[in-house]
Amino acid sequence: xxxxxxxxxxxxxxxxxxxxxxxxxxxxxxxxxxxxxxxxxxxxxxxxxxxxxxxxxxxxxxxxxxxxxxxxxxxxxxxxxxxxxxxxxxxxxxxxxxxxxxxxxxxxxxxxxxxxxxxxxxxxxxxxxxxxxxxxxxxxxxxxxxxxxxxxxxxxxxxxxxxxxxxxxxxxxxxxxxxxxxxxxxxxxxxxxxxxxxxxxxxxxxxxxxxxxxxxxxxxxxxxxxxxxxxxxxxxxxxxxxxxxxxx
Amino acid sequence: xxxxxxxxxxxxxxxxxxxxxxxxxxxxxxxxxxxxxxxxxxxxxxxxxxxxxxxxxxxxxxxxxxxxxxxxxxxxxxxxxxxxxxxxxxxxxxxxxxxxxxxxxxxxxxxxxxxxxxxxxxxxxxxxxxxxxxxxxxxxxxxxxxxxxxxxxxxxxxxxxxxxxxxxxxxxxxxxxxxxxxxxxxxxxxxxxxxxxxxxxxxxxxxxxxxxxxxxxxxxxxxxxxxxxxxxxxxxxxxxxxxxxxxx
Numbered sequence: 068x069x070x071x072x073x074x075x076x077x078x079x080x081x082x083x084x085x086x087x088x089x090x091x092x093x094x095x096x097x098x099x100x101x102x103x104x105x106x107x108x109x110x111x112x113x114x115x116x117x118x119x120x121x122x123x124x125x126x127x128x129x130x131x132x133x134x135x136x137x138x139x140x141x142x143x144x145x146x147x148x149x150x151x152x153x154x155x156x157x158x159x160x161x162x163x164x165x166x167x168x169x170x171x172x173x174x175x176x177x178x179x180x181x182x183x184x185x186x187x188x189x190x191x192x193x194x195x196x197x198x199x200x201x202x203x204x205x206x207x208x209x210x211x212x213x214x215x216x217x218x219x220x221x222x223x224x225x226x227x228x229x230x231x232x233x234x235x236x237x238x239x240x241x242x243x244x245x246x247x248x249x250x251x252x253x254x255x256x257x258x259x260x261x262x263x264x265x266x267x268x269x270x271x272x273x274x275x276x277x278x279x280x281x282x283x284x285x286x287x288x289x290x291x292x293x294x295x296x297x298x299x300x301x302x303x304x305x306x307x308x309x310x311x312x313x314x315x
Numbered sequence: 316x317x318x319x320x321x322x323x324x325x326x327x328x329x330x331x332x333x334x335x336x337x338x339x340x341x342x343x344x345x346x347x348x349x350x351x352x353x354x355x356x357x358x359x360x361x362x363x364x365x366x367x368x369x370x371x372x373x374x375x376x377x378x379x380x381x382x383x384x385x386x387x388x389x390x391x392x393x394x395x396x397x398x399x400x401x402x403x404x405x406x407x408x409x410x411x412x413x414x415x416x417x418x419x420x421x422x423x424x425x426x427x428x429x430x431x432x433x434x435x436x437x438x439x440x441x442x443x444x445x446x447x448x449x450x451x452x453x454x455x456x457x458x459x460x461x462x463x464x465x466x467x468x469x470x471x472x473x474x475x476x477x478x479x480x481x482x483x484x485x486x487x488x489x490x491x492x493x494x495x496x497x498x499x500x501x502x503x504x505x506x507x508x509x510x511x512x513x514x515x516x517x518x519x520x521x522x523x524x525x526x527x528x529x530x531x532x533x534x535x536x537x538x539x540x541x542x543x544x545x546x547x548x549x550x551x552x553x554x555x556x557x558x559x560x561x562x563x
Contacts, residue, residue, distance in 0.1 A: 078437040123438075143434060152440045186391060189326040190371075192400045194438070 068132040072162045075127040078153040080193040080304065084120040085127070094118075094154060098129070101149040105142070106133050115168040115311040116175060119263075121303035123194070125178075126157075126310035128168040137161075168311065174239065174258040176309040179269035179301065184249035195250065196269070196305035202251055202276035204243050210275035210282040211241040213289060214268070221292035223268055224261035225300065234261065234292070243272070251276070256312070263300055271298030316380040320410045323375040326401040328441040328552065332368045333375070342366070342402060346377070349397040353390070354381050363416040363559040364423060367511075369551035371442070373426075374405075374558035376416045385409075416559065422487065422506040424557040427517035427549065432497035443498065444517070444553035450499055450524035452491055458523035458530040459489040461537060462516070469540035471516055472509035473548065482509065482540075491520070499524070504560070511548055519546030 075098065083091045087099075095112055102110040115128040139159045146156050165171070180195035182188070187197040217237040224234060242254040253272055255265060271288070274280040280288070280298060288296045323346065331339045335347075343360055350358040363376040387407045394404045413419070428443035430436070435445040465485040472482060490502040501520055503513060519536070522528040528536070528546060536544045 076437055078440075125436075147434060153437045155434055155437050157434055186395060186403050186405055188373075189324055189401045189403050190442070192326075 068134055069136070070130060070132055070162045070164050070166050071137065071159055072166055072168070073129045073131070073159045074157045075129055076125050076155050076157055077123060077127070078193075079118060079121050079123045081153060082120065084122065085114055085117045094124075094127075097151060097154055098156075101146055102131060104149055105145050106135050108133065113168055115172055116308050118306075118308055119303050121193075122306045122308065123304075124308040126176075127308050128172075128311040130162065130166060130168050171313060173312045173314055174237075174256060175260065175311050176254065176256045177260070177265045178307040178309045179253040179255075179265065180246075180305045180307070181251045181253070181269070181273055181301075182249060183251060191250075193304045196273075196301050198273050198301075200273075200277040202273070203278070204245060204251065204276065206278070206282070207243045207251075207253075207272055207276040210280070210285045211243065211272060213282065213286045214238055214241060218289055219292055220261055220264055220289075222288050222294055222297045223264045223271070225267070225294065226262040236261065236264070241272075254309070266301045266303065266306060267294075267297055269301035269305065273301065274298040316382055317384070318378060318380055318410045318412050318414055319385065319407055320414060320416070321377045321379070321407045322405045323377055324373050324403050324405055325371060325375070326441075327366060327369050327371045329401060330368065332370065333362055333365045342372075342375075345399060345402055346404075349394055350379060352397055353393050354383050356381065361416050363420055364556050366554075366556055367551050369441075370554045370556065371552075372556040374424075375556050376420075376559040378410065378414060378416050419561060421560045421562055422485075422504060423508065423559050424502065424504045425508070425513045426555040426557045427501040427503075427513065428494075428553045428555070429499045429501070429517070429521055429549075430497060431499060439498075441552050444521075444549050446521050446549075448521075448525040450521070451526070452493060452499065452524065454526070454530070455491045455499075455501075455520055455524040458528070458533045459491065459520060461530065461534045462486055462489060466537055467540055468509055468512055468537075470536050470542055470545045471512045471519070473515065473542065474510040484509065484512070489520075502557070514549045514551065514554055515542070515545055517549035517553065521549065522546040 077094050085094045087093050087095045110131050112129050112131050182191050182195040182197050183202050185199050219234045220236045221234040236259050238257040240256045244252045246252050325342050333342045335341050335343045358379045360377050360379050430439050430443040430445050431450050433447050467482045468484045469482040484507050486505040488504045492500045494500050
């Protein structure tokens, strides 16, 4: 059997998240359906990240096994015609048998988009968090230095069970960019992310931008291991799984 | 009565266009409903452009009359809370009694967005025309010179009655920009636009980019006054009413 790695992009607005559920549409179900139809055999997917309802992806990574020798150029036309327009297969390549989208990954990059203007453009309504407060980017950049490196991120995780298992993560970089007037992008690379950690980080970093949380208190929040002390969980529709990092 | 000028932005995806119709939702109906509720009297709107189904606007201009002295800051919160999230009132100002969004306008600026990559990002699916052919921007820029100035634009109008009335328009500028890899933006300023003229221009200009129409033949097409000789009508979802031009 051949092991294929695919890169997927999706607008998560109309889905209950990556994972299959009986409650409604999921990215996984749509992809499995399209791949099974085109390959003419049942396909089982594994994904690098089980994104939540409403979360988007520009570089989700999946793998699946098939005996079919796939020519990507022709295959991509077929699969993207079968998929709904808000899910696209961007690339596909054959990998060694032991490739696994999560287990062989070094980490992930997430992007969180904030719109801080008084009135949000209708074109960003499902694609950025409308947080209509003046943000001081220098304060945000100063504050996030505290979060870099290896720490116990319990204060940023919404799942007690997960915290008890292993709350230690390493954040390699946090960049704060102004992409246009009143649009701020937070880009985080890390080896792993706890449940809702990226949205809790985004909510907390936004609070440092409008003065609700200072750089000093952010350090205390991290050490406290108390979820209740950190900022709000920023909404799902501002979050993008940007890419998954592999060694090569 | 006070005469208010408003600037509106909307994502046209889920509407049958600007104009009220019994067939389904329209921007005009949603705005009239929200304004009438907030002002507590029936409101009649006039708009600078009756955009088609699926067409977007970043700077549609409307006016309406009311006896209410409106404070925009407070009013904008109320009106934008009443409006669906894909329609926003961006600004409002009181104008002289004789201000009219069309009659006092000098012209309009439309933007047409083309995505020429093999696979279209899901985030652009309702917001740019997927035209997956290599576009030569220099050829496009050379070709559009023919269209500048005052001409009979019958070859770019889908309505025979309108052509017979007055097919003469003046295009002040046509800019072709590459906004990012495989994304091309056509920006046109003109004194007036015939029915579907901007979409016919976009389709024809795209054809000059992939070599289907040359600069020389574009000149012949313009002179021919034959709609059938020009390029296709580009789809509505790539078109944006960018702004309406007034003397001040």
